[in-house]
Amino acid sequence: MCVAHLNQAASDIFAMTMRQRIVPYLLLxxxxxxxxxxxxxxxxxxxxxSTFVISLRSGERVFAGFANFERIFNDPIFWKSLQVTVVFSxxxxxxxxxxxxxxxxxxxxxxxxxxxxxxxxxxxxxxSLNVTAIVxxxxxxxxxxxxxxxxxxxxxxxxxxxxSPDQALWSIILIASWIGVPxxxxxxxxxxxxxxxxxxxxxxxxxxxxxxxxxxxxxxLLRRVLAFVLVADTVANFLLFAPILLTTQGGPQLSTNLxxxxxxxxxxxxxxxxxxxxxxxxxxxxxxxxVGVELYVLRGSD
Amino acid sequence: xxxxxxxSLRDTVFQRGRSKERSKLLVFNHTVxxxxxxxxxxxxxxxxxxxxxxxxxxxxxxxxxxxxxVIENFREAWEEGDFAITMRNSVIYVVATIxxxxxxxxxxxxxxxxxxxxxxxxxxxxxxxxxTIPVWMYIVPLFVQMRMxxxxxxxxxxxxxxxxGNAPLTIFLLRSYMIDLPSELEDAARVDGxxxxxxxxxxxxxxTKPGFLTVGLVVGLGVWNEYTLALTxxxxxxxxxxxxxxxxxxxxxxxxxxxTSAGAIIILFPxxxxxxxxxxxxxxxxxxxxxxx
Numbered sequence: 001m002c003v004a005h006l007n008q009a010a011s012d013i014f015a016m017t018m019r020q021r022i023v024p025y026l027l028l029x030x031x032x033x034x035x036x037x038x039x040x041x042x043x044x045x046x047x048x049x050s051t052f053v054i055s056l057r058s059g060e061r062v063f064a065g066f067a068n069f070e071r072i073f074n075d076p077i078f079w080k081s082l083q084v085t086v087v088f089s090x091x092x093x094x095x096x097x098x099x100x101x102x103x104x105x106x107x108x109x110x111x112x113x114x115x116x117x118x119x120x121x122x123x124x125x126x127x128s129l130n131v132t133a134i135v136x137x138x139x140x141x142x143x144x145x146x147x148x149x150x151x152x153x154x155x156x157x158x159x160x161x162x163x164s165p166d167q168a169l170w171s172i173i174l175i176a177s178w179i180g181v182p183x184x185x186x187x188x189x190x191x192x193x194x195x196x197x198x199x200x201x202x203x204x205x206x207x208x209x210x211x212x213x214x215x216x217x218x219x220x221l222l223r224r225v226l227a228f229v230l231v232a233d234t235v236a237n238f239l240l241f242a243p244i245l246l247t248t249q250g251g252p253q254l255s256t257n258l259x260x261x262x263x264x265x266x267x268x269x270x271x272x273x274x275x276x277x278x279x280x281x282x283x284x285x286x287x288x289x290x291v292g293v294e295l296y297v298l299r300g301s302d
Numbered sequence: 303x304x305x306x307x308x309x310s311l312r313d314t315v316f317q318r319g320r321s322k323e324r325s326k327l328l329v330f331n332h333t334v335x336x337x338x339x340x341x342x343x344x345x346x347x348x349x350x351x352x353x354x355x356x357x358x359x360x361x362x363x364x365x366x367x368x369x370x371x372v373i374e375n376f377r378e379a380w381e382e383g384d385f386a387i388t389m390r391n392s393v394i395y396v397v398a399t400i401x402x403x404x405x406x407x408x409x410x411x412x413x414x415x416x417x418x419x420x421x422x423x424x425x426x427x428x429x430x431x432x433x434t435i436p437v438w439m440y441i442v443p444l445f446v447q448m449r450m451x452x453x454x455x456x457x458x459x460x461x462x463x464x465x466x467g468n469a470p471l472t473i474f475l476l477r478s479y480m481i482d483l484p485s486e487l488e489d490a491a492r493v494d495g496x497x498x499x500x501x502x503x504x505x506x507x508x509x510t511k512p513g514f515l516t517v518g519l520v521v522g523l524g525v526w527n528e529y530t531l532a533l534t535x536x537x538x539x540x541x542x543x544x545x546x547x548x549x550x551x552x553x554x555x556x557x558x559x560x561x562t563s564a565g566a567i568i569i570l571f572p573x574x575x576x577x578x579x580x581x582x583x584x585x586x587x588x589x590x591x592x593x594x595x
Binding site (some may be wrong): 020021032034039040041043103107114119125129131134138146168186190194197231235239263264273277280284287288 | 328331332334335338339341342343344345346348349352361406407409410412413416417418419420425430431432433434435436438439440441442443444447457462463464466467469470473474475478482512516523527528529545548549552561562569570573574577578581
């Protein structure tokens with residue numbers, strides 16, 4: 001009887017731990033199934049597609065190994081597009097992150113009327129990339145645009161902006177940052193609000209100056225938020241698309257032909273889906289490497 | 303709890319002396335703030351001005367405020383863009399996506415933040431990586447797949463794609479909000495006899511409300527402004543979202559800036575109002591959350 005009792009208790013415990021082990025996976029299941037079917041499988045399908053070509057003779061889809069990759073690696077337009085993307089990324093990411101961090105700290109201060117400033121400053125976040133691109137196309141127009149109107153009144157010659165191979169990429173950086181800076185500020189601001197004021201007070205009492213309390217207290221406490229912003233920002237900019245489509249379409253002279261736009265151009269405008277899939281695969285690999293390096297650099301205890 | 307946090311915040315402001323240096327800093331800060339808000343607002347103001355002008359007025363006076371206000375643009379844009387239909391559709395897409403996303407994402411994030419089953423780290427890495435995948439990476443195979451599943455051109459088909467596309471970021475962010483919660487509160491509830499479901503709905507959810515609000519806002523904005531997927535998977539004009547209305551102006555009335563601007567304002571207005579209304583709650587929520595560490 002005593003043994004039976006023990007057995008009962010043991011199987012109860014077993015059932016409980018089994019349940020405890022399974023429950024978390026059950027909670028994860030719906031999201032994972034959706035991701036698998038509508039995200040992961042089609043992504044893998046694209047990578048598989050990069051090893052196929054449409055045969056010119058029979059019109060059939062045939063396995064081609066790395067032929068598509070060889071094709072794009074021998075294509076100067078692909079390399080030019082990568083080069084533009086690297087230059088763009090090296091400028092836009094440090095710019096956006098430094099500005100977002102600085103401006104969030106400004107917005108986090110207790111100043112008269114700060115609530116109104118904060119609301120207006122964050123407003124571009126709500127504007128779609130399509131509308132943003134269209135408005136900036138208006139503002140940057142050579143003859144009728146407001147920016148040139150201001151420059152003209154200051155006695156500076158009218159600039160072509162989006163129509164010049166030298167200025168178009170910088171104009172795209174401006175457009176991307178109009179949304180990007182407030183967007184990332186939203187996250188950093190949330191992180192700053194999570195720093196308890198007593199911590200900063202304590203640093204002050206211990207004799208830390210503003211710079212010291214920024215580097216020794218604020219930055220370490222923002223580490224997780226900043227890591228997220230850094231990764232998300234680099235990826236979002238690496239994969240910038242809509243503003244290019246709606247303003248320069250990669251031009252002039254391919255000066256704004258960012259990598260994602262090039263894959264779109266190749267696959268959907270020229271119908272070369274094999275090369276497009278190969279480019280997308282290479283692009284994804286680059287994104288993974290960037291994210292991996294950033295996570296490694298920013299790795300912490302948790 | 304909240305009250306203490308607010309009082310101590312206010313005290314620190316009062317304790318600071320208002321020296322000369324500080325007032326100089328104030329002037330500097332306000333100058334930067336004014337420049338910033340101008341940078342944020344000018345494009346929107348130009349849009350608003352142009353939406354109230356005639357085409358002729360825009361041509362002669364592209365920068366300034368309208369000389370005579372023309373409300374007519376909005377009526378015309380509303381009808382040309384079929385906004386009565388697309389507005390309703392977009393509300394359906396946004397509300398359905400946010401609701402399902404927060405439920406599915408919330409459950410998954412809770413499991414990852416609190417239960418930490420074996421493989422959690424790997425899953426987190428997968429979510430982070432998956433959140434970076436652009437739609438062009440999977441749009442072609444997904445189209446074929448949706449056709450096979452007979453979900454092409456349906457509301458639920460597009461909504462499911464939106465949910466899946468936003469899930470990695472949602473789970474990633476919600477988990478980071480939940481992991482900051484002190485688990486003592488949950489343990490205390492368990493000791494008092496609460497079951498797991500009660501712990502989730504009575505303790506974890508109320509405390510992570512600002513997190514859910516932020517994620518809901520980000521996902522909602524993303525869906526409201528989404529264009530590529532909608533255009534690919536929806537072909538019936540009766541199911542189009544607002545972004546297709548706007549695209550119509552850009553494509554068809556390329557030269558008519560008055561109508562294009564009015565269309566843009568119609569799309570922006572509801573999200574702006576919602577964003578401004580929620581932002582206050584969102585920042586207050588965050589300030590309340592600030593003392594939890």
